[in-house]
């Protein structure tokens with residue numbers, strides 16, 4: 297089965313800071329670009345996201361004296377993993393990877409721009425309640441099934457797919473077009489969450505098969 301006019305490819309956070317040499321490099325992060333380019337021509341609709349933080353964002357370990365990257369702290373909305381400074385608005389690290397070529401993308405959605413709250417998901421910030429506007433955009437455009445690719449499988453791709461299901465959208469993660477951070481079993485946990493919520497895994501050779 298081929299993608300239809302109700303399907304959208306969501307390309308998550310393929311930014312310099314998540315690729316080798318970046319501030320929060322995901323192993324093989326740039327390897328997602330080739331499969332994304334391979335499947336992109338099959339989609340009528342593409343949306344790209346960008347992690348887009350102010351310099352002193354509360355998800356940065358540097359904003360919490362004495363804390364180190366990858367530790368967890370409690371914020372008002374729940375537990376938050378602390379990260380190295382990354383994807384700071386207007387910096388080269390926040391730019392989309394220069395090899396990513398998707399001129400047909402219809403929307404570039406930025407998220408994580410509020411200092412006090414992180415946003416892994418493209419739909420809701422980490423309080424799981426503050427909307428980014430993407431659900432309304434997809435609804436108004438009649439897009440009901442999302443295919444997901446990009447970085448990172450166990451964080452921004454994963455939470456976006458889970459929220460898509462919560463919103464009643466079908467969600468298909470193109471596994472070989474993603475790479476993971478893999479922090480404290482986060483890949484295994486996300487696999488289990490996908491299973492529970494009906495997120496489907498597919499391969500780029502046969503995204504719907």
Ligand code: VGL
Pocket residue numbers: 309314347379416447448449450451452453
């Ligand atoms: C991400 C950690 C922090 C991601 C973004 O894109 O998966 N991970 N910010």
Ligand code: ZN
Pocket residue numbers: 347348349355382383408
């Ligand atoms: Zn981030």
